[in-house]
Amino acid sequence: MAILAGFATVGASLPSQDPAPAAPKRAPLPVEAFADMPQLEDPKLSPDGKRLAAKIAIGGTQYFAVLTFGKEGPPQLLGAGKADVNWWRWVNDDWLVIGIGQSVPVEGDEWYVTRAIAYQPTTNKVTQLAPRDVAQKGDDIIWMARDGSARVMLAYQTSIYVNRDGFWPKVEEIDLDTGKRRTILTGRTGVMDWYADGAGVVRMGIGFSEDGRSRRLLYRDSNTAMFRTIDKARRGEDRLTVPALFLEDKTKALVIDDDEAGYSALYELDLATLERGKQLFASKGYDISGLITDANGSGFLGVAVEEDAPDVRWVDPDMQAMQETASSLVKGAKVRIVSTSSDRSRAIVAIGGADAPGGYYDFGRAEKSMNPLGFNNPSIRMKRMHPVRTIRYKARDGLEIAAILTTPKGRSGKLPLIVMPHGGPFARDSESWDWWTQFLADRGYAVIQPNYRGSSGYGTAFARRGEGQWGLAMQDDLNDAVTELARLGIADPKRVCMVGASYGGYAAVRAAQRDGARYRCAVSYAGVSDLNRMMKHTRNYLHSGARSDWLREQAPDLKGVSPLNFPEEFTIPVLLVHGEKDAVVPPVHSRLLADRLKKAGKDVTYIRQPEADHHFSRGEDRLEFLKAMEAFLAKHNPA
Structure with a gap:
């Protein structure tokens, strides 16, 4: 049974194991197909397996919802006003805790503030967990009870001023059923983050020096013991254990x-x-991505890895057995368990691949059943689109770079190329569904996504190769990808544009300013243009001064690698798109750059999206962007 059946038609056959035949040349899909919002995002089962909490899409807009299996009618929608819904967890069968955040004006600046709320689906009761005097950081749930009760621990600030006691978070235990709360720890100078064990003992805190350049690890083994410093590190030089x-x-x-x-x-x-x-x-040859724990975050189940593609390696034998059963029911696609009931009789699994968006299915373990819940792209569903693979090339200094290559199905030869660097930049791309790259491939472009130096996942030495290299060697790595694809006969080096978002948007406008002879055009969505301005914003966006100057270390001279300062050096057409509701990269970055480029007589198009955020949370914003990019590329780099 599809629990989304009251507002969306879902129901599709599982993907075939048979390889897709060579496709004849066909007309591209409508742009609207790629702008579809996922019907479900980050679904989580309640412990009893009777309810599911997720973001859902209705009419191209995302809402947070709780859906009940077997219940007719629409889902329960929980409005958060203008705030972002950032995360959610089940405390027990009756209660959810939800993290929300919003940019607010604070003393002339925009600050991102967070709150935690509790929601009881049976009564529709919503409660803010921190008191009214909570300051910037108010959503840090560090523990949830394992005995089925509705107790949680929340760490929160009550002041935005570093010299006030309330700046350093205190920890309270809150009973969601009764509303009773008790103080577990008062704030401690320098300590921004607290950690509890599965029994609810606050065991650890991470403290920072006043200038944020050194850190210390505080530890105790029981509630009655005193905290002691067991490790120290200088920021950027050593790691805390x-x-x-x-x-x-x-x-x-x-x-x-x-x-x-x-x-x-x-x-x-x-x-x-x-x-x-x-x-x-x-x-081997990769960092692990993290631990997979149980719903309470206290039981070790497996390890998340991301080699060429994301995967999970289960260490819990029962989870491995469940994985094998679920995978045996599906042919020709990857199956990933994303959430289970506490007795593991039911699970939500993601099915799909790098070339097929796939979706989420309700897996009944005893019945060996798979029922569709919602698709990542309801227009494309399980259809196989354009092939994706990982290639490796040598940068000009000999450093090996891994990159994700998507090529249009049924086309070969020297293709027009899009270089698409990832955001972050402390992140990476891998072989997984990407609606941007698939849209571009559907229009006839090859797309290369280099995991340039400084990307995560390839070891500490590789990550450190990016230090001080924003807009410099990191930019060279992107250019060297073009050289390699031209050498391989895949791409035409005279028909190349760069497209990116966030840091990738920065790289695109940096290419337009620094390397215009190599590219025909550049597209930036929510891109950074002024690194000094971004450093100031990041100081407010983060919750402590511990990383307030990390951006300063990313280039020898931030002004010298900020494209905003050199409008006269732009030599190719630029498309800038930015959402006014972007809390990560303020829209002023694109607005100022557009103004300066226009004054310098450059070819620039600026699209202001009044309701868009940093993450394309609305279908109409996706559609507007794709249409604008399609027209821009067709004009300046036709496929």
């Missing part, structure tokens, strides 16, 4: 740390000595 998960044995924990080759791996940790024990998991 921070446990990823406390184990039932109070002397032991799990830690993610670099192995001898410099890639993050999973180890046991002795909390008394901070000495690593045996290695539990490693992914």
Whole structure:
């Protein structure tokens, strides 16, 4: 049964195992097909498996909703006003905690403030968890009870001023059923983040020096013990040994740390000595992405990895058995378990691939059943689109760069090329569904997504190769991808544009300013144009001064690598698109750049999206962007 059946038609056959035949040349899909919003996003089952919490799309707009299996009628929608719904977790069968955030004016600046709310679906009761005097950070749920009760622990600030006691978060335990609360810890100077174990003991805090350049790890093994400093690190030079998960044995924990080759791996940790024990998991040549824990965040189930494509390696035997059963029901697509009931009789699984958007299915373990819940793209569903693969090339200094290559099905030869650097930049691309790249491939372009130096996932040494190289060697890595694809005969080096969002948008306008001879045009969505301005905003966007000047270290001279300062050097047409509701990169970055380029007589198009955020949360904003990009590329770099 499709639980979304009251407002969306879902129902599709599972993908075939048979390889797709060679496709004849066909007309591209309508642009509207690629602008479709996912019907479900980040679905989470209640412990009893009777309800599902997720973002859903209705009429191209996302809403947070709770859906009940077997219940007719529309889902329960929870409005958060103008705030973003950032995360959600089930506390027990009756209660959810939800993190929301919003940019607000504070003393002449825009600050991003967060709050945690509790929601009871049976009564539609909504409660803000922090008191009214909560300041910027108010959504840090550090513990949820494991006994089925509705108790949680919240860490929150009551002041935005560093010299006030309330700036450093306190910790309270709150009973959602009764509303009773008690203080567990008062704020401690320098400590912004607290961590609790599965039993509800606040075991650890991370403290920062006043200038944010050094850190210390505070630890205790019980509620009655005093905190003591067990590790110190200078910011940017050393790492703290921070446990990823406390184990039932109070002397032991799990830690993610670099192995001898410099890639993050999973180890046991002795909390008394901070000495690593045996290695539990490693992914040769890659960092691990993180731990998979149970719904309460206290039980270790598996490891998330991202080699060429994202995957999960289960260490829990029962989860591995469930994975094998679910995978056996599906041919020709990847199956990923994303949420389970507490007894593991029911799960939500994601089915799809890099060339097929797929969707979410309700998996009944005993019945061995798969029922569709919602598709990541309801127009394309399980249809296989354009092939995706990983290639590797050498940058000009010999550094190996991995890149994701998407090519239009049925076309070969020297194709027009789009270079599409990822955002972050401390992130990476992998072989997974990407509506931007698939849209561009459908229009006849090859798309290359280089994981340039500084990207995450390829070890500490590779990440550090990006330090001080924003707009410099990181930009060279993008140019070198064009050289490699031209050498391979895949791309025509005379028909290349750069397209990107966020940091990728910065890279696109930097290319237009610095490397215009290599490109025909550039497209920036929500891109950064002034790194000094971004550093100031980041200081307000983050919750402490600990990273307030990290951006300063990313180039020898931020002004010298900020495209905003050099409008006269732009030599190719530029398309700028930015949402006015963007809380991550303020729209002033695109607005000022557009103004200066126009004054300099440059070819620039600026599209202001009044209701758009940083993440394309509305279908109409996606559609407007895709149409504008399609027309812009057709004019300046036709396929």
